[in-house]
Amino acid sequence: MTNTLYLPELREMLAENDVASLREFCTALHPARTAEFMEGLTGREAWAVLRHAEMPLRVEIFGFLTDEQQVEIFEQEDRAEIAQFIGELPPDDRVDLLGEVEPWIVDEIMPLIATEERRDIQRLRQYPEGTAGAIMTTAFARLSEDLPVDQVKSVLREQAEDLETIYYLYVVDNEDHLRGLISFREVVMGAPGTTVGDLMERDLVSVNVLDDQEAVADKVARYDLLAIPVVDEEHRMLGIITHDDVIDVMREEATEDAHMIGAVAPLREGYLETPLVTLTWKRGIWLAILFFGALLTAIALGRYESVIQQIAWLVLFIPLVISTGGNSGNQSATLIITALSRGDIRLTDWWRVVGRELAMGFLLGGSLGIVGFFCALPVAPTFLAAGVIPVTLVLVVLVGTLLGALLPLLFSRLGLDPAMMSNPFVAGLVDVLGIIIYMHVALAMIGQ
Amino acid sequence: MTNTLYLPELREMLAENDVASLREFCTALHPARTAEFMEGLTGREAWAVLRHAEMPLRVEIFGFLTDEQQVEIFEQEDRAEIAQFIGELPPDDRVDLLGEVEPWIVDEIMPLIATEERRDIQRLRQYPEGTAGAIMTTAFARLSEDLPVDQVKSVLREQAEDLETIYYLYVVDNEDHLRGLISFREVVMGAPGTTVGDLMERDLVSVNVLDDQEAVADKVARYDLLAIPVVDEEHRMLGIITHDDVIDVMREEATEDAHMIGAVAPLREGYLETPLVTLTWKRGIWLAILFFGALLTAIALGRYESVIQQIAWLVLFIPLVISTGGNSGNQSATLIITALSRGDIRLTDWWRVVGRELAMGFLLGGSLGIVGFFCALPVAPTFLAAGVIPVTLVLVVLVGTLLGALLPLLFSRLGLDPAMMSNPFVAGLVDVLGIIIYMHVALAMIGQ
Numbered sequence: 001m002t003n004t005l006y007l008p009e010l011r012e013m014l015a016e017n018d019v020a021s022l023r024e025f026c027t028a029l030h031p032a033r034t035a036e037f038m039e040g041l042t043g044r045e046a047w048a049v050l051r052h053a054e055m056p057l058r059v060e061i062f063g064f065l066t067d068e069q070q071v072e073i074f075e076q077e078d079r080a081e082i083a084q085f086i087g088e089l090p091p092d093d094r095v096d097l098l099g100e101v102e103p104w105i106v107d108e109i110m111p112l113i114a115t116e117e118r119r120d121i122q123r124l125r126q127y128p129e130g131t132a133g134a135i136m137t138t139a140f141a142r143l144s145e146d147l148p149v150d151q152v153k154s155v156l157r158e159q160a161e162d163l164e165t166i167y168y169l170y171v172v173d174n175e176d177h178l179r180g181l182i183s184f185r186e187v188v189m190g191a192p193g194t195t196v197g198d199l200m201e202r203d204l205v206s207v208n209v210l211d212d213q214e215a216v217a218d219k220v221a222r223y224d225l226l227a228i229p230v231v232d233e234e235h236r237m238l239g240i241i242t243h244d245d246v247i248d249v250m251r252e253e254a255t256e257d258a259h260m261i262g263a264v265a266p267l268r269e270g271y272l273e274t275p276l277v278t279l280t281w282k283r284g285i286w287l288a289i290l291f292f293g294a295l296l297t298a299i300a301l302g303r304y305e306s307v308i309q310q311i312a313w314l315v316l317f318i319p320l321v322i323s324t325g326g327n328s329g330n331q332s333a334t335l336i337i338t339a340l341s342r343g344d345i346r347l348t349d350w351w352r353v354v355g356r357e358l359a360m361g362f363l364l365g366g367s368l369g370i371v372g373f374f375c376a377l378p379v380a381p382t383f384l385a386a387g388v389i390p391v392t393l394v395l396v397v398l399v400g401t402l403l404g405a406l407l408p409l410l411f412s413r414l415g416l417d418p419a420m421m422s423n424p425f426v427a428g429l430v431d432v433l434g435i436i437i438y439m440h441v442a443l444a445m446i447g448q
Numbered sequence: 449m450t451n452t453l454y455l456p457e458l459r460e461m462l463a464e465n466d467v468a469s470l471r472e473f474c475t476a477l478h479p480a481r482t483a484e485f486m487e488g489l490t491g492r493e494a495w496a497v498l499r500h501a502e503m504p505l506r507v508e509i510f511g512f513l514t515d516e517q518q519v520e521i522f523e524q525e526d527r528a529e530i531a532q533f534i535g536e537l538p539p540d541d542r543v544d545l546l547g548e549v550e551p552w553i554v555d556e557i558m559p560l561i562a563t564e565e566r567r568d569i570q571r572l573r574q575y576p577e578g579t580a581g582a583i584m585t586t587a588f589a590r591l592s593e594d595l596p597v598d599q600v601k602s603v604l605r606e607q608a609e610d611l612e613t614i615y616y617l618y619v620v621d622n623e624d625h626l627r628g629l630i631s632f633r634e635v636v637m638g639a640p641g642t643t644v645g646d647l648m649e650r651d652l653v654s655v656n657v658l659d660d661q662e663a664v665a666d667k668v669a670r671y672d673l674l675a676i677p678v679v680d681e682e683h684r685m686l687g688i689i690t691h692d693d694v695i696d697v698m699r700e701e702a703t704e705d706a707h708m709i710g711a712v713a714p715l716r717e718g719y720l721e722t723p724l725v726t727l728t729w730k731r732g733i734w735l736a737i738l739f740f741g742a743l744l745t746a747i748a749l750g751r752y753e754s755v756i757q758q759i760a761w762l763v764l765f766i767p768l769v770i771s772t773g774g775n776s777g778n779q780s781a782t783l784i785i786t787a788l789s790r791g792d793i794r795l796t797d798w799w800r801v802v803g804r805e806l807a808m809g810f811l812l813g814g815s816l817g818i819v820g821f822f823c824a825l826p827v828a829p830t831f832l833a834a835g836v837i838p839v840t841l842v843l844v845v846l847v848g849t850l851l852g853a854l855l856p857l858l859f860s861r862l863g864l865d866p867a868m869m870s871n872p873f874v875a876g877l878v879d880v881l882g883i884i885i886y887m888h889v890a891l892a893m894i895g896q
Contacts, residue, residue, distance in 0.1 A: 030651045032671045166633055167615050185614055188636055203478045223480045224692040243691045244672040254702035255786050261709050262782025270792035271783055280811045283779050290775045291816050295823060297767035315756060315763050319745040319879060322767050327738045331731050334710025335719055338703045344718035363728045368739050375743060431767060
């Protein structure tokens, strides 16, 4: 997505140290667009440009630089300058970024960061990846219940620069227990003479600091929130997660699910940025698991060698039988995985799922079976022999739909991620069972 | 997800017409939670409860009822009462909802809606599903450039009740051309004596009313916006799309992509809500397409019957060869589809993609080939014969990765949705090519 339009001009301005033009470049556009025009620059060049932006703007543009540029700046620029700059960054962003910087460089930078910010960073770094704590920010507005509404503005004015959002204001007691929420709209539009406590909403939606980030996204989506408060076991307020972070989480989770459905271990970076060895490894694990699953089909076929030699035309339909079973199993698994992750079905609905899958299995297997029968007629010696194909197809599609639906429910019941476990297992199991069913149907109907 | 805790109490309150308790029920909790407690009620019962909530709250709780309850209320309650209630609903939500109500009932309700609201509904209904126009709301705050900042609050107070958000305020000229944006924070914190024009940002991110909703979500995510303005060809402002609608779009699109990767035509409703016939049909189309693809493997195998009769042990590895090719193709397709939809790669990157896929194909195919060779040894008569398996596996994995990577790029180039087209095509093509490669390698290495 590199925009190369301004690169030559930018490099010229840097070479000539054209302060006026560089300043204008930084202020003229939306910070995100300014960052886009700098995408072709190295981290070092981008930082040389950013030095000409005033601090709040510098932080904003920096936030839109690419991950690589940000990491390069942290790793290559003067440690003391970076330590000071880190103090200005949003608490959640700087922790994420430090996680990608070489550990020995982090060790050099950390002692140079101001004490208060350093403690905040250390606190946030302790939460495991994928939890609410790991994506929350500690820069939120705190008010006390007895504050008169007309004084809120001046309280905010003191800290507004640093806050992630001032549109949701949280009300806490002396020990930081979350008591309520008041929106900026209510503060501004509210009648004078009232206190924050009079206007605040007391029935709040919050998340625990160790909740999974997917659960956080679900709640924000369900309740149409701008931000959600994060609390500990004692309901003390620790931070907030804002709508834009939730959108990032949702993109990440959606890509992860898609990768797992396609049998790739999820990537941390983009396709082109992931080193080839990593990518090969992330595909290789699953490909190997699937390969050993497929080896079982060879063993199964080996056990039925006499059947195949006796009835040679059966071989022609082996791939058809296997892939039809696999495809129907895949469809069921995908439907159930997405329904589970959207909250459309719950584990207790399993018997309804089984009923629906059985019905669909009969309908789909039956229809394909009719087509399969006519395709088998030209090669099968008798009508009865051709009947092996439709009977097999109905059974294989039934097994595929049932396993495809039940395995994700089972994995979910066991506390495992249904998206990660299901499709490879479904594919492997259905392939082997497909061979066994095919051979037994043939033996029963036309074997001696 | 039905919460049945309060249902008996609620029904009792309704039966006894206990106005005080019903009122308290409506006001005590967050509107979303109130709606959750009513999930077990029929639409008619829910409406009977809602009648006890004051209007702005009634609208809020109604917004969190299930789709089924909302539709039932629109279809069963008094037309005039519903028409009046529709006037109070957010412009985007009421249009969505009317789209799900029986057309003849809509025809009865529409003439009873106040003229201004009716025109607004008709205007919004003309935008095709999936476009920015179809998800935008027309309830946004408009300011003029010369308005003094200290008067903004009173201007807003007049209309704030109806606005979707007052945190982003849009500045338009007399002909509604979008001129700039000012945040509520700037209005409240801004120095007195300035005008809206002095403080507003002029470099705005906007979308065209006919842009795809996925593009809208991308922009809001990239620029971390609370809302995005929607304009026509002449840059006249038509509406806004807020962060919560974007989150809904992203969930919808993620599920759609997952379904298409799993070869199911996307569903409009949840798994349990979709009628069985519809679900069977949405799976059946793709299953049939894949079935006819698999039939080609039968035809291919038929052409090589003499090879199979000559070298019987080859049959054992047919499923292994096919599924390994299919799985590696699936992985590549999934990686490229997600990378395209996230903007990680562009069509012009195709040669880098090909290079990476070729390298991975060799590595993956080679490793599996080594394992495959040892598995083939016990059944193959000679070392050379066992060598058929590794050579085939390398070639099949190469074909799988290349096709899996290139087909999504090709479909994207042709303007088709890569997620919809790729996996079934990849699976079908790779299966047939797998058989052909297998047989030719066998003929070349050990045939007479």
